[in-house]
Amino acid sequence: MTALTGQHYINGAWTVGGTTFQSDPVSGDPVTVYCGGAAEIDAAMQAAEAAFATYGWTSREDRAGLLDAIADEIDARGDDLTAYGSAETGLPAARLNGERGRTCGQLRLFADHIRKGAFLDRRFDPALPDRAPLPRPDLRMIQRPLGPVGVFGASNFPLAFSTAGGDTAAALAAGCPVVYKGHPGHPATGEIVAQAIAAAVQKTGMPKGTFGFVQSNTNAAGEALVQHPLTRAVGFTGSYRGGKALFDLAMARPEPIPFFGELGAINPVFILPAAATARAAAIGTGWAGSLTMGVGQFCTNPGVVVVPDAQADAFIGAAQDALAQVAPTPMLTGGTAEGYRAGVAQAASHASVQTCLNAGGTGREGGPALFVVAGTDWLANPDLAAEMFGPAGIVIRAKDQGEVHQIAQALHGQLTCTLQMDDADLDAARALVPVLERKAGRLLVNAFPTGVEVADSMVHGGPFPASTNFGATSVGTLAIRRFTRPVCYQDMPQALLPQDLQDQ
Structure with a gap:
């Protein structure tokens, strides 16, 4: 197994730096990790700013080489990442192996993207x-x-949305050094990936401060990262409560910065009438399978279904x-399981809500739950539109269909909306799509939203509160635009x- 330091990079x-804390794995021994704060964030950000003087002017080919090297180094540590990741999060080996493939794939995708140069919009x-x-x-x-970028890891994707995830890949591709605040739910997995990035930075001769890694299980490091005067943008994937607090800090700075938060x-x-009648x-x-995938811990978890009353019983x-x-299964963290059961209890407390199933689980486990409510009662109780991060x-x-439109109009911003429809539903769908x-x-037809393709045309974002910037995406090559800005050169x-602007 790869040796762990429990330290910052x-x-x-x-x-x-700082005190220490211990991880809380699903299985195996906990690891001891240093808990960084404002001092460690400052040191990492100062190094990132110094690195930007060089890294921000590297060639696209050199940055592509770094991204490819990071992917190679992650693959070389694949067995250890799977072992530590499974122990820390409870995710099965097959899921983590697939996620590692996605992580390396998106690094190589960004390498290919910047080699082509279209993102420069010259x-x-x-x-x-x-x-x-x-x-x-x-x-x-x-x-x-833009300059140095702060990135927060997500609990539910310890590889693809964490240390070397999409935010880090997009920022490095753009030419921005990254300071990453490690997620306390998977500190060992995070460190191994940080070791891979560090090795790639060294092998490709990039400046030392191109990547920084600060472990922490408190709010202090995250707040310091958002508020540091050298931070030029932030990428975040997590809860509404945590993300909104950080977004507010970003906006309250003397010089506000872009905060690209995905908040759930x-x-x-x-389900439109003809499809409901037929199937x-x-x-x-199919929906139950999507709902419980990964113990429901996906940001694209389809937590609400709207179905015609006449066909609802069959569904x-x-x-x-x-x-x-589906049996109760360990969730990513103890806090995640507690929050999930609290959300289930809140939904079940409504007199107008019918509880069909509640296998909420105990301890760190989460089990499926199913509730049914009339459209008028859902519209009258806005808290039923709150995310339950789990298989509920x-x-x-x-x-x-008039009530269907009322429900659609009442929705807050979402990452996805899905239509289940047959050919006879085309007119109903045409009225609903606008x-x-x-x-x-992202709008889907006859599919389920769990599973986000990493591709040029993907949009993983949406109106608030799904994300804090509806003009951006955190998946796909368009994500690079979050970390660049247009500059015009006159008579230069x-x-x-x-x-890239010089005459060739």
Whole structure:
């Protein structure tokens, strides 16, 4: 097994700092980890700023080489990552092996993306010295990196949304050094990936401060990272409560910075009448599988289904039968399990809500839960639209398509909205899509939203509170735009232009 230090990685060196805490694994022995704070964040950010003077002006090919090297180093540590990741989170080996493939795949995807150069959005208006009534200067525009970026790890994806996840990959691809605040739910997994990044930085000759890694199980390090004057942007995936608090800090700075937070969603599924008549039971079984995937700990977990009242019984019966076969399973952290059971209890407390199943589990386990409510009662109780981060779902019985539209209009921002439809539902879908398009970053038909393809055209984001910036995505190559800004150069000598803007 890879040797662990329990330390921070700052300015190219592993270092101690702060008190210590112990991890809380599902299995195996806990690891002892140093808990960093403002001092460690400052040191890492100072190193990142110094690195940016070089890294921000590296060639796209050199940065692509770094991303490929990180992927290679992660793959070389694959067995240890799976072992530690499974012990810390309870996720099965197959899931972690797949997630490692996704993590390395998105690093290599960003490497390929920046080699092509389209993200630079280069624009050139040549000088027109003889134009009347006024001449036009030479104007050149390009996307340039922001500077040091702070990244927070997600609990539910210890690889793909954590140390070398999409935020880190996009920022490094853009030319931004990264200071990463480790997630306390998987500190060993995080350190092994940090070791991989450190090795890649060294092998490719990048500045020491290109990547910093600070472990912590308190709010102090995260707050310091958002508030540090050298931090130019932040990437975050996590809870609404934690993300909103950090977003507010980012906006309250003397110089506010972009905060790209993904704060969760209920990802509603709308079953249209013809589809409900033809295959309500099959949809119910499929939905139950999506709902319980990963113990329901996916940001795209389809927590709400809207189904015509006349066909609801068939859907509910099939979903309940499928969910009853799913045993309580360890969740990512003890806090996650507690929060999940609190959400289930809150939903069950409503007099208007029918509890069909509640296998909430004990201790660190979470089991499936199924609730049913009439459309009018769901509309009258906004707290039923709160995310239950786990394998719990609410079925809304809609009396007619008018009520379906009311429910759609009442939704907050979502990562996804799904239509289950047949050909005869086309007119109903055509009326609903303009509403859903304003509610979510991704619309699906006859699928389930768990599973986010890493691709050029993917949008993983949406209107608030699904994310704090609806014009961005945290998955796919468009994510690089979060960490760049357009700069126009007027009458600039060739020698002073960025290499990608110079005449070839």
